[in-house]
Each structure stands twice: as C-alpha cells, then as structure tokens.
Amino acid sequence: MPLQPSLPRLILASSSKYRKELLSRLHLPFEVLVPAIDETPQAGESPEMTALRLAQEKAFAVVEQVPDALVIGSDQVATLDGEQIGKPGTHINALAQLRKMRGREVVFHTALCLWDGRCADKAKAAQVENVRTFVTFRNLAEEELEAYLHIEQPYDCAGSAKNEGLGIAILERIESADPTALTGLPLIALTTMLRNAGVPFFNR
Numbered sequence: 001m002p003l004q005p006s007l008p009r010l011i012l013a014s015s016s017k018y019r020k021e022l023l024s025r026l027h028l029p030f031e032v033l034v035p036a037i038d039e040t041p042q043a044g045e046s047p048e049m050t051a052l053r054l055a056q057e058k059a060f061a062v063v064e065q066v067p068d069a070l071v072i073g074s075d076q077v078a079t080l081d082g083e084q085i086g087k088p089g090t091h092i093n094a095l096a097q098l099r100k101m102r103g104r105e106v107v108f109h110t111a112l113c114l115w116d117g118r119c120a121d122k123a124k125a126a127q128v129e130n131v132r133t134f135v136t137f138r139n140l141a142e143e144e145l146e147a148y149l150h151i152e153q154p155y156d157c158a159g160s161a162k163n164e165g166l167g168i169a170i171l172e173r174i175e176s177a178d179p180t181a182l183t184g185l186p187l188i189a190l191t192t193m194l195r196n197a198g199v200p201f202f203n204r
Contacts, residue, residue, distance in 0.1 A: 035061035051111035103139035
C-alpha cells in the first residue's frame with residue numbers, strides 16, 4: 001500500500017473560540033496562533049473589502065512567523081444599510097444594535113483566506129473568498145431584547161446575535177450559501193480551499 005502524504009501544518013490565525021470550534025469539526029490537526037494586526041476599517045473602504053483585507057492580513061501575519069504552514073485567516077463585518085456594525089462590547093451597545101436591526105435585514109460579510117506558505121509563487125499563495133449571509137431580525141419588544149441579552153450576553157459577536165445559541169430565537173430568516181459562515185468560518189469554502197491545497201479529508 002503506498003504511503004499517504006503527510007498533512008501540512010495547519011494553523012488558524014484567530015483568537016475566536018467560535019472559529020476554533022468550527023474548524024475542529026473537520027477532524028484535521030491544527031494549531032492556533034493569534035495575529036497582532038490593527039483591525040480598524042480604512043477610510044472609504046467598503047465592508048466587504050474590510051473583511052477581505054483583514055482575513056488576508058491575519059493569515060499573512062502568521063505565515064511570516066511559520067513560513068511553511070497552511071494558515072487560515074477569517075474576518076466578519078456586519079452591515080445595515082451599508083453601515084458597518086461591530087462587536088458591541090457592552091450591554092448598552094448591544095441593546096442599541098438590536099433596536100436598530102429589529103425587523104430589518106442585516107448583511108454579514110464573512111471573508112476567508114487560506115495562505116499556503118509552501119507556495120513558491122507568492123502571487124498564487126492565497127485563496128480568498130467572501131461569503132455573504134442575509135439575516136432578517138425579528139421585530140421584538142424591548143423586554144424580549146433585554147431578556148435575551150441578559151441570558152446570552154453576546155457582547156463579543158458582531159450584530160449581538162449568537163446564532164449558534166439562543167440568538168437563533170431573535171432571527172426570522174437566514175439566507176446563505178454556507179450555513180457556517182454566520183458563525184464566523186465558512187467551512188464549505190474552506191474545505192474547497194483545503195482540497196485545492198492538497199489536504200485529504202477521508203483517506204489519511
């Protein structure tokens with residue numbers, strides 16, 4: 001029986017526990033390194049471009065430390081009427097976000113970059129994709145929003161909606177080509193990129 005090629009070193013460039021949990025579903029060995037980058041949007045930058053740029057910057061920051069690895073970078077930007085909605089950080093900010101979004105459609109841009117540090121041609125080293133998710137929020141009463149926030153405390157989630165938890169109850173509709181994109185790491189896009197990079201999923 002021929003020997004199977006060894007798996008490349010796989011690194012998730014993120015501090016997100018949600019992305020770590022999602023990546024673990026693929027049953028691939030991986031490490032986590034947190035990139036040190038400035039995540040401030042640039043002047044005149046569209047939400048999609050912000051997400052794509054930051055996903056690439058996160059991956060490249062780690063590739064510079066571990067040159068021969070496959071590095072996954074991802075970033076998510078939520079938008080309402082083209083305006084970026086960040087992580088609330090506090091209860092007051094989260095409530096303000098939910099008030100603004102109730103009964104409205106919010107677009108989540110989840111950008112993904114797989115940077116192959118083994119690639120000699122640096123111009124071809126990165127695979128990049130943005131997955132859009134359209135989320136309609138329920139038009140809930142103030143007391144329901146308050147109760148949700150006290151239970152879930154989603155202050156580290158863009159848009160204050162933790163859809164993998166109780167946050168699903170404040171959502172009316174989700175439309176996306178990739179059901180994992182809203183949580184922060186689009187696995188359908190990622191598995192395609194990993195296959196392109198020669199990573200096997202079943203014959204190991």
